[in-house]
Amino acid sequence: MRYLILGCGWVGQSVADKWLADGHEVWASTTSVEKYHCLQDSGIFAFQYDFDTNDLPVEEMPATFDFILVSIPATNRHSVEVLKTRFEHVHTFLARLHYQKLIFLSSVGIYPDISARIDEASLEEGDLNEKLRLAERSMQLLSNAYVFRLGGLFGKNRIFAKYFENRVCTTGAQRANFVHLDDVMALLELAFRNSLRQPIYNLVAPEHPLKRDVVIASALKNSMALPKSFQNDESFQKVVLGALLQDELNYTFKYPSPLDF
Known part of the structure; x- marks a missing residue:
C-alpha cells in the first residue's frame, strides 16, 4: 500500500511510523x-x-496513492482569509492525485460550548465554528473524502495533568470529550480498509467523566503535581457522542474512559 500524509504533526508522525512498520510506502x-x-x-x-x-x-512524487490522510490544521489564531487560501491550495494539490479514500482530521472544537449531547447531526451549519467548517467543506469537495472530528487527543507524552500542574484549573466541571491516540490510529486503520456510510464522524471515547476527575487520575498515574485549585468558572456540560463510527466499524475502544489514559 502507498500512503500520503499531508501535515505530518504529532498524529501524522505516529500513524506514519505504524504504516512504515507494517511495510507500507x-x-x-x-x-x-x-x-x-x-x-x-x-x-x-x-x-x-x-x-x-x-x-x-511535488517533483518525483507519485500521482497515485491508496489512502490519503490530511492533518493540516485550521486554527483560530489564523484569519478566515488565511485558512481559505490554505485549504484552496490543499484542495488543488489533492485534486491532481488518484486515490481510493481520503480522511481529513478535524476537531470536535467545531461544536459550540453549550450544555447538550451532540452527535454529527445535532446542530445547524450556522452553529458550527466557521473556520473549521471552512476547512471541512474544502476537503469534502474532493472525491471519496471523509471528515473525522477528533476529541481532545492524548497518549504517549501528551498527558492531561501536565497542563495543570500547580496551576488553577477553571474547566474541571466540564465533561471530557477526549480520545486516546491508540484508538484514533486503530479507527483510522479500520476506516481506510472498510466502507464508510456517512461523510462526517466524531472520534470521541464513549465515557465522559468530569475534567476534574481526569486531571486527578492523570496526575496520580504519572506522578505529577495536582492543580493549585479547581474553580468552576466554565461549567457548561457539552458531551460529544462518537457512537456513529464506533458502531459502524464494530469497534471496541482500547481506552473507553479518559480516566485510564
Missing part, C-alpha cells in the same frame, strides 16, 4: 526543516511544503 509533508530530516531518516518519503503559499505539484 509512506509519503508525508511537513513545514519544518528539522521534521523533514527526521522523517527522511526514518524511511518516510518526506517533502517540505507550505500550503499557505504553494499548491504546485
Whole structure:
C-alpha cells in the first residue's frame, strides 16, 4: 500500500511510523526543516511544503496513492482569509492525485460550548465554528473524502495533568470529550480498509467523566503535581457522542474512559 500524509504533526508522525512498520510506502509533508530530516531518516518519503503559499505539484512524487490522510490544521489564531487560501491550495494539490479514500482530521472544537449531547447531526451549519467548517467543506469537495472530528487527543507524552500542574484549573466541571491516540490510529486503520456510510464522524471515547476527575487520575498515574485549585468558572456540560463510527466499524475502544489514559 502507498500512503500520503499531508501535515505530518504529532498524529501524522505516529500513524506514519505504524504504516512504515507494517511495510507500507509512506509519503508525508511537513513545514519544518528539522521534521523533514527526521522523517527522511526514518524511511518516510518526506517533502517540505507550505500550503499557505504553494499548491504546485511535488517533483518525483507519485500521482497515485491508496489512502490519503490530511492533518493540516485550521486554527483560530489564523484569519478566515488565511485558512481559505490554505485549504484552496490543499484542495488543488489533492485534486491532481488518484486515490481510493481520503480522511481529513478535524476537531470536535467545531461544536459550540453549550450544555447538550451532540452527535454529527445535532446542530445547524450556522452553529458550527466557521473556520473549521471552512476547512471541512474544502476537503469534502474532493472525491471519496471523509471528515473525522477528533476529541481532545492524548497518549504517549501528551498527558492531561501536565497542563495543570500547580496551576488553577477553571474547566474541571466540564465533561471530557477526549480520545486516546491508540484508538484514533486503530479507527483510522479500520476506516481506510472498510466502507464508510456517512461523510462526517466524531472520534470521541464513549465515557465522559468530569475534567476534574481526569486531571486527578492523570496526575496520580504519572506522578505529577495536582492543580493549585479547581474553580468552576466554565461549567457548561457539552458531551460529544462518537457512537456513529464506533458502531459502524464494530469497534471496541482500547481506552473507553479518559480516566485510564
